[in-house]
Amino acid sequence: MSAADPPAAAARRRHHRLLLLFVVFALTAVALIADLLARQQLSGGNGVDLGVLQLRLAYNSGVAFSVGDQLPAPVILAVTGAVTVGIAVFAWRSAPISRTIQVVGLAAIVAGATANVIDRIHDAKVTDYFHTGWWPTFNLADTYITCGVVLVIAAALLESPTGTAEEDPR
Template structure:
């Protein structure tokens, strides 16, 4: 149930706590998996799960090199993006749109994990390998899934208005 009906049943504060707690758990899951894989990195182990391999690596070429910004500017921009996402989550909680809240939790969790991972400074950690996609990590999965869910939610609201 979305819209005003959901707003009347679940207080805004409780929805916010649920979304922020979910985002924190998603970020901790990614950071925990990064920590676990990096502890195994010296042995250069590859865990093969068929279509997906767990193969830790540092992506030492910073994104700031690609866009020509100093690393600090990139971190400040990413931090501001996380703050803006948190503010959007407040808006979504007040509107009572459940799909937007779920998408916000995924996006906020992924963005927070990416920010914390980049602050560490040794390089961006990637650990999933498929062979046909670039290496990626769980935070990037959260981000892509959240953006897709947000797009689907916007499309469903648009169709419902017609």
């Protein structure tokens, strides 16, 4: 913080980093608990039909849409771990100057990626359990990543013409 930095701006920067950490930890924990519950409750072919969505246990040894599922597990883990760390570093560094919506979006992306990496450590596979029939089976962490991307894009679209994010004056 420089001498010319107003206290409100410094407080906002601290708040955004704390928000980032809180959302990442909270969402990661919820996704990991959901994975555990899915493995326990849906094993042995058990499923739950919720209409458009079914809860059905599946495992993905690749990445999105099973891409790379033939690669050695350590390679997939190393690459996804490195990408996750890279995104987390970007989120941490950009949080102080980002809109709140962008911070939450980045946190959701980091949480989803982190939860999938942690889940993969267990057995070299990601636990999936949301099945639609018309889309590949996915998990809660995947929804975090998708929703996070939508929030980051929304933040970019809400950016002022001068290229700086206008914050809510509250």
